[in-house]
Amino acid sequence: MIEVKDLHKAFGAGAKRVAAVDGASFTARDGEITGLLGPNGAGKTTTLRCLYTLMQPDAGQVLVDGIDAAVDPLGVRRVLGVLPDARGLYKRLTARENIDYFARLHGIETKTMHARREMLADALEMRDILDRRTEGFSQGQRVKTAIARALVHDPHNVILDEPTNGLDVMATRAMREFLKQLKREGRCVLFSSHIMQEVAALCDRIVVIAKGRVVADESPDALRAQTGEANLEDAFVKLIGTDEGLAA
């Protein structure tokens, strides 16, 4: 479970100070897929970065499985699987070596590492590329490798920043199935997106974020009911008060 309480994060100082996250609070529960929805520049990536302790919030609290990120950042990272916005691979290493590197950094036993890697390779259908160097991988192959390496330590909580970015239709469908599988396994899945259909199709809960603030935290149905719009996209536009930055 991921709990975010009154999170604040600003960049710059003085007149140039920009509040990227301005008092965001929400909860992502186990066995659910929570979508962090917002236009570009709404503060999604910054919020997620505070979650996986890459950034320190100016104020507020982050709890992952009850562990306070400010107190025990290593403990938080141990129970998190993260697919960040930046998902660069080591191009001179094979996909397998890329995955194993992160497994070792998590301190996983060699035997467990093999088992987990093979399992993920099957689940992500990437067995054929496992022993190829990642240089020249397609976008889809790269994302698969990045996800495998993010989940190799069998984390209970999974954070994905725009996981379907740059994927084609088939790869996007496969990704959605994979997220659903993670949910069935009882994990807490939190992902960010600016794509309405994706969020509507997948999420048990939608957290709409705009200008660093949470403007809605509901189930898709409740969201429609709350705004009085039958269509989720219209509901979304109504919530953030503008259709600027809304790309489908």
Place this chain on the structure above:
Amino acid sequence: MKSALTVFLKEVRENLRDRRTVINTLVTGPLMAPLIFVLLINTLVTHELDKAEKPLSLPVAGAQYAPNLIAALKQNNVEIKDALVDPEKAVREQDADAVLRIPADFAKSWDKGEPAQVEIVYDQSQRDSDSAVSRLRGILEHYGQRTGALRLLARGLSPTILKPLAVADRDQSTPQSRSGMMFAMLPYFFILGGFIGGMALAIDTTAGERERQSLEPLLANPVPRWQILAGKLGATTAFAITTVLLSILAFAVVGQFLPTEKIGMSLTIGVRFVVFTILIMLPLAALLAALQTTVAAFAKSYREAQTYLSLLMFVPIIPTMLMSLMPFKAQVWMYATPLVGQQVIITRLMRGDPVPDSALALCFVCTALAALIICVIAARIYRSERLAISA
């Protein structure tokens, strides 16, 4: 520390697969020093030998006024050339190293027994002319003394009357110490080797990783940042040290074949030289690696890091320049200063001068301490939030 080892092994493996890095570490870096040296020394030796053995080509103005002097010059392997229109200009423009001018009244003064003047026209700022001028002056002075002695004998006096004082040179320089000046550049080439060896990794593991967008996922792992840094620093240091080791060994091999004895110099490149040089270069390689990593961590991109590091490469040349230009006496603070200490010790080792154990220890410890301080600074930089963000 297990994570640091994981990072170290991964960086080493990944960079060993990069052909450019491997060539720089194992070939270009280590071979550069010996190659430049062979080139330099060979040119120098050939040049010096040429000058000493070749007939001295000398334009003479007014040769007809002193046939005996000209004959004496010819006997001493001087090739007399026709007079030039403007000797001063010819010398300035390096058309001639030196020009001898004999005035028209030379014979008159000579016959009367008065000092007969000849002029050597040369340009002292042209270093090339040094040996020509001193050879010519030697021949002329010798000719003058001989004639003077003959004149004294003709008057029934002993020529020794003009030599109340006999000065004898007792040069204490050894062939090794004479080569010292010439080899003052050597430590810089070793340092440069280490620099080139560590450069690719310093950039690849910091600015490169950020540019490839792999730093953020890496930092999402439950590993303290200082351990990640330690692994990266370790890998960079390992490559730098490998280059330095190979560089010293390559020099030790090539140095045996340098024709330095021909110009009365010799090098002491034995086991002692190799072992002690490696000993004091090890902490310096670590220091340079840490410095490179720190500087590269500031850079936003691979290119920017390359620019910074290229500039940084010129820093170690400063003590080298100062020391090869100015004569100095080894002092304690020199041994304690990184770069300077290595410079002094390597030069002394090569000259065959004794280097006290305490100086070696001081140099090693102080450089290692400096390396440690830079590592701590690098670790502090690595803790900063901005470092991780790719875009």
